[in-house]
Amino acid sequence: MLQPLTEIAPLTPTLEAARRASLKLASAPTEVKNRALAAIAGGLRTNSAAIIEANEVDLANGVAKAISAGLLDRLTLDAARIAALADAVEAIIGLTDPIGTVVRGSSLPNGIKISQVRVPFGVVGVIYEARPNVTVDIAAIALKSGNAAVLRGGSAAENTNRVLVAVVQAAIESAGLPAESVQTIDPFGRAGATELMKSRGYVDVLIPRGSANLINTVVTESTVPVIETGAGVVHVYLDESAPEQWAIDIVHNSKTHRPSVCNALETLLVHRHAAARLLPAVLDKLTASGVTIHADARARSLYPAAVPATEEDWSTEYMSLDISVKIVDSLDEAIAHIRRYSTGHTESIVTNDLANAERFLSEVDSASVMVNTSTRFTDGGEFGFGAEVGISTQKLHARGPMGLPELTSTKWVVRGSGQVRA
């Protein structure tokens, strides 16, 4: 039952409105939800100028506060990006609606029929930072999966998010669904985020998206169940038998294809018997792409241009053109290193040894374990999910890339004709 949130009253009306909206959304037919999605896409295109205007205010504030170039880039919405956002919302129309799917079912010996059916969570809270595209992404994904969304996007994008949410709400209402299906709590400031984390009973699941710091705060402080997404200290291990060209290509692609994302490579491990054969060419190709090599002593003896790796490097998610490199004596040492330093996101082995490949797949405990591919493939789009809510690095509920079904719960529907237990 719902306990009144006496200590944290300011958010209550918003959360109660979200709850009421969620009841309508839970039984909304797919075609109504799709109509709302089409209206959101249309609304984004029609209101592109107003969105850009609001975004310019946020960008000017960001420049005044001297935020980093990377943050400014994430914060920026121009006409092309808004059009891409609208396209992404339209793509969700084509995805299968998970709600109502029967996961399993049976007839019991006494004639009772049971079935486990997908239902929305109800109210999904999302806490993220300065990425206005997430506002639209999450709104669309939540809507399609029948969930009401309560968004905390952070002060840096406050003006942009306010306009985006207004556009989304108008679109949802035009399809006959409650405007409160998507709400922002940015006006409540930091206190709003704190309240959201304590709103157990009002919010069914909380998804933090952003820095390791943000995720850690949410995980530690939230009483609402959390789906942890994100941080990736990702490893590639070059086994003794690793084919040279695969080693070069997979390491280069994993590190440089998009260094700022969570499935990018951070630490390269190399078997000592393969190091002399592979490292110079592998590291030359990285260096040619501007990557700084942080290497242990053995690797530096083979590649003197590298800078010394510190203990801290092994647990660092650079998200930049940096890589740590270590030579290991065995597959065992590689697995032990990964167990110690990995965040459990993605690890890949490059090998031609079948037994070693199977051991790596079995003994490395990460959301995604790979043989002979780039780590960049741990991705909802690449996996064919169509939309991605994030990549879960926890073991409960969802692990790895999350699509629409990962934003649902289930309930058991039990149909009888007067049966009682003997």
Add this chain to the structure above:
Amino acid sequence: MLQPLTEIAPLTPTLEAARRASLKLASAPTEVKNRALAAIAGGLRTNSAAIIEANEVDLANGVAKAISAGLLDRLTLDAARIAALADAVEAIIGLTDPIGTVVRGSSLPNGIKISQVRVPFGVVGVIYEARPNVTVDIAAIALKSGNAAVLRGGSAAENTNRVLVAVVQAAIESAGLPAESVQTIDPFGRAGATELMKSRGYVDVLIPRGSANLINTVVTESTVPVIETGAGVVHVYLDESAPEQWAIDIVHNSKTHRPSVCNALETLLVHRHAAARLLPAVLDKLTASGVTIHADARARSLYPAAVPATEEDWSTEYMSLDISVKIVDSLDEAIAHIRRYSTGHTESIVTNDLANAERFLSEVDSASVMVNTSTRFTDGGEFGFGAEVGISTQKLHARGPMGLPELTSTKWVVRGSGQVRA
């Protein structure tokens, strides 16, 4: 990556031993795990006298502390109960091992093969109270699902649990698996439970089993992901068209079959047009079984023997021969009452109206929603799961009765041949 638990050091060696054991368990073949289960069942039978002796110490302490008759009964292990525990462990041998099951998979357009495979969580923490049977149940279920278990059983059963864990550990070791697969932290006292709740990174999931208070504490204080089990303010709603005999039987069975468990009925709602027809007979049968009726004013006018219901009654999980009764004006009012007071466990409608049945199934948001059956059927055994870890009342990961698959996570296994992202 693992952060050293500097503030909560005492438990660290236990948790590290559990982690090491979990690595062995994760790759243990089903037949080895089954051999350990058979050894546990044998060990329980062989050591029955020693278990009873330790249990008598706990019972004497309980009597000295004047704990309730109900608690004393839960605490008691006699020869028959130990034999039943051994049988229950043997029954788990026959259940399908969920580990290694491929949940789904596909070949991507670029030739990469992906499959989502069931893996153990790793280390499962369980906090419960004075029920030594849970020690054996959970140990067996965790073992079969490849998880190491760290148990906090509470001081009232400390002597019994120490002997039970010793028996279990000897059995597991005799099958060639690590003794530390199952450990008790009872010697660390209440501080141990607090540490366990903060052991994120060491413990993968925490399952509280027991009173609403215990569950609430764990949910609020734990930084480890929690699966919430338990509390059931369970409703039956007698619709206008409810057949009389079904109404009588289902209410009686739901309330009196086993009043102390979470799927027992607590609140009866009756449509006002059915009240005069149904209530006297339904409540007479309850009264004949010793049930105290707590009724609202309208129900009391039809059944004067009832005591007045207070506001508190509607949110009370009696777990005893008490029931609250309320007359409602409509299905809408029944659903609204359930939304306000239910803990989301189980609700059942008795009706012959198809449209009302479908609305109830769709609009009541509980783990188990029923038409024309006793609420006592929300049960892993009745659902055919063979073993039950508990009944989840949360929406994340597992909802409703949990069997072996609910004690697992998944990982994505990705096999390529040199693919990189374009």
